[in-house]
Amino acid sequence: xxxxxxxxxxxxxxxxxxxxxxxxxxxxxxxxxxxxxxxxxxxxxxxxxxxxxxxxxxxxxxxxxxxxxxxxxxxxxxxxxxxxxxxxxxxxxxxxxxxxxxxx
Numbered sequence: 851x852x853x854x855x856x857x858x859x860x861x862x863x864x865x866x867x868x869x870x871x872x873x874x875x876x877x878x879x880x881x882x883x884x885x886x887x888x889x890x891x892x893x894x895x896x897x898x899x900x901x902x903x904x905x906x907x908x909x910x911x912x913x914x915x916x917x918x919x920x921x922x923x924x925x926x927x928x929x930x931x932x933x934x935x936x937x938x939x940x941x942x943x944x945x946x947x948x949x950x951x952x953x954x
Contacts, residue, residue, distance in 0.1 A: 852890055855882060863907075872908035879904070 858878045865871035879901055882894025897904055907914055925942060932938040 851885065851887055852893075855885075855890065868908050868912060871912075872905060875905060875908065 855878060858874060862871045862874035862878065865874055879894075879897050883891055883898055885891045885894060925945070928941065928945060932941060
């Protein structure tokens with residue numbers, strides 16, 4: 851059952867049209883809190899609480915913040931070990947290819 855829910859959510863994201871994807875996603879969101887399996891029912895609370903944000907993907911023409919998250923994750927990984935904010939700033943400038951330090 852959990853696998854079916856996951857597959858249905860994947861199918862919603864891969865649907866040929868945004869309208870169809872949204873319909874499929876709403877169907878899964880409606881099912882999760884009523885599932886007879888307690889763990890899946892409990893899992894269904896989170897998407898229900900985030901329903902508007904979750905469905906915004908379909909309202910925004912399938913736009914998401916994946917790129918921003920990837921850059922943030924890269925910066926976080928690279929910055930490990932820097933305890934001095936100035937050194938961290940310099941490292942980020944170097945990564946971005948901007949060698950001139952901005953005025954503070």
